[in-house]
Amino acid sequence: MPTSIVDVAKLAKVSISTVSRVINRSELVNQQTRARVESAITQLGYQPNAFARGLMLRRSDIVGLVLPDLHGEFYSEIIRGANIQARHLGYNLVVSSARDGDDSHSLLRAIQQRALLDGVAVMVSELTDRIAEVLAGFRLPYVVLDGEIDGTPHDSVVIDQRHGAVALMRHLVGPAGAKRIIFVGGLATNVDTIARLDAYRQVLAESGLPQAASDVYHLDYQYETAYRLAREHVRAWASAGCCVFAANDEMAAGIVAAASEAGLNVPRDLAVAGFDDTRVARMTRPPLTTVRVPMAKMGAQAMELLCHRIADPQRPRTQISLQPELVVRESCGTALRRAAGQPAHA
Amino acid sequence: MPTSIVDVAKLAKVSISTVSRVINRSELVNQQTRARVESAITQLGYQPNAFARGLMLRRSDIVGLVLPDLHGEFYSEIIRGANIQARHLGYNLVVSSARDGDDSHSLLRAIQQRALLDGVAVMVSELTDRIAEVLAGFRLPYVVLDGEIDGTPHDSVVIDQRHGAVALMRHLVGPAGAKRIIFVGGLATNVDTIARLDAYRQVLAESGLPQAASDVYHLDYQYETAYRLAREHVRAWASAGCCVFAANDEMAAGIVAAASEAGLNVPRDLAVAGFDDTRVARMTRPPLTTVRVPMAKMGAQAMELLCHRIADPQRPRTQISLQPELVVRESCGTALRRAAGQPAHA
C-alpha cells in the first residue's frame, strides 16, 4: 500500500536505479532528471522502506543502549550524553532497560536476535554468568559500560571508582578528621559497591583506622532503607565520632534525614558523604560532599567507542577510564577539624 | 558472511521453505525433518535476518516510546509501565528522547523515516505546531501521552490533571485552611502547568479566595529555581497566611528547604503542596502532601492502546483518562486548623 521506489520511478519516468541514485545523493545524475525525481518523491510523500534498505546495506544507523534499570538521574545523564554523541556520529539511539531483576541477559538475547541495531552499549549492574555468556557469543558490535568483566576483554568505558572513592575517603580521614568510618553500600555483588568498598578498606588500612566487619552495611541504594537503618544507629555513630560513607547520594540523604530528626547536627555531630553527585546531593540540607561521576561523558565515550568498533570490527579492544572528581560541600564540614571541636561552618 | 537460511537448508538437506517452516513453528513438518533442521540451526548458530523478515512481514515487533526528556522519576515510571506491558503483548520496547529543547518533532520525523517500528507512543511537554504537524502526517500507528492536542483527534491516554489539582486545592482551602494560595508552576506553555493552573483558579473562584496575578509564578520545574524564588518570598508568604501549591514535587521540596532555612516551620508557618508523588515527596522533611499520578499505568495503557491501533488501523480513536489521587502527608498539616492556631502535628 505505501508507495515504493517503483511508484516514484513511474511518475518520474525513470528507472528505479535513478531514483535510488537520487536518494543516495550520487553525483552521476543529470540536474533535470534529479529535479524530476525529487518532485515525484515529494509529490508521493515517498519514504524508502527501512527494511529493504537495511537488507542491502546491512545496517540501520541505529545503535542501542541497554541499562539495568532507568530509575535515577544517574541513568538519564548517561542517556543524555550518549544521545547527543550518537546523533553527532550519524546514529539514532534507542534505549532499552532490563525489567525488574536481572533479565538483562534475555533482553540482550532478544536484541541480538532482532539484530536491527548496528551495535549496542550495555551496562550491567550485577555481573551474572548468564550475561557474560551472552556477551561472549555476541554477534553485534558492543561496548560495556562501567563494568569490568573479567574473562573475555571487552571494549569498555569504566569509571575509575577506586580513584574517586579513595579521594573521598582521604577527605574523610584528613580534613574531616574521622576516627571511624561506616560504609553503607549496595548489594555485595554490585560492581560499584565492590569498587567503593575496596577503596574504603584500602584507605582505612593505610591510615591505621579500625576496620570492623560490623561497620559495613549492604543495603539497596534506596533512601528509605538507609533512613531506617540510620534511625537505629545514628546516635551511636555520632557519639563514637564516626563518619558515614554512603555508596550513593540517595542513601546519604536518608542518613542525613535520620540524623537531623534525631536532633543531630550534620556535619558537626555526624559527617555524611555520598557518591555520584546527583541532584539529591544539592537538595539535601546540608548539601552533600560527594564524588561526581562523569555520567554524560561516559555515555558519550561509549558511543564513540561503539562507532569505532562498528566501523572496524577487527580493531583491538579498547578500555577507556574516566576520572571522577571529589565535590566538597557541607555534609562533612568544610576544612573541619573535629579534634579541635570547631563548629562545622560559621 | 553470517549464516543465512540457505546454509541451514543445505546442511539439513532440505529446501529453504522447510527451514522457514521450522522457524515459524508451522505444524506441517515431519518430526524427523524438523529435528534435522533444528540441529542444523543450532550447529550453525543461525539467526534469521531481521531485515529480510521485516521486509516480508512488514513488522518488527518493536514499538517505541518517545519522551520529551528523561530526567526524573516521572519518566522512568512511565517507561517501566510501558516496558512491562509491551513485553506482555509480545513487543519489544525502545525508548528515545528528544534532546535538549523541543526537537521532538525532528526525532519523530527520524523515526517515521526509519520506520523500523511498528508503532510509537509519544509524549510531548510543549505542544508546538511543528509537532502537531508531524503527527498530522504520521504514517506509523501512534498514541499520544498526557497531552490533549486539539485539532486532529488522537488515540491518547491522559491524566485528569484538573481532577487531581482540584482535589489538592480543595484540601488546601478546606482542611489546611489556606487564606491565600501561591501557585508555582512550569512554563506557561507547558500542558501540565496549564491544567493545574486552571484548577487553581477554579477552586480559588469557587471558594471566594483572592486571585492575584502576582501570586502565580512560572518557573522551570527545578528544585534550585524554586528554592531561590522561595528564599525571597517565604517570610512574606508565611506572615500572609499563604499556602504554596507547587506544580511538582521538586519545586515543592525547594520551597520547603527555603522555608526551613528561614526558620519557618512547615506546615505550621507555611503549608506547601507538591504534585506527582515522586520519590522526593517522601524524601522531603516533612514529607509532601501531593497528588499521585499513575505514571506506570499511563505507560501500560499507552502500550495497550497502541497495540490495538496496530492491530486495527481503522478502529475509532480512543481517549483514556486516568485519575490521579490526593496523597495527604505532613507538609500541609494533617487535619490542620490554622484558624485555631493548633500545631501542625503532635
Next chain:
DNA sequence: CAGTTCTTTGACATCGCTTTCAGTCCAGCA
C-alpha cells in the same frame, strides 16, 4: 485397483531496495 485425500516437501515469486554492468547518446578528435 482406481480414485481421492492427506501429509510433506521443494520451486519459485515476492517484498523494496542497492549495485554492478552494459548500453545509449553525444562531443571531441584524428
Next chain:
DNA sequence: TGCTGGACTGAAAGCGATGTCAAAGAACTG
C-alpha cells in the same frame, strides 16, 4: 567519417526471508 571517451541511464542480479502452489508419495475409500 569513424573512433574514443565521458556523462547518464536502465536492466537485472542479488540481499534473506515468507508464502503460494504444485508435486510426490502415503494412506484411505469405495
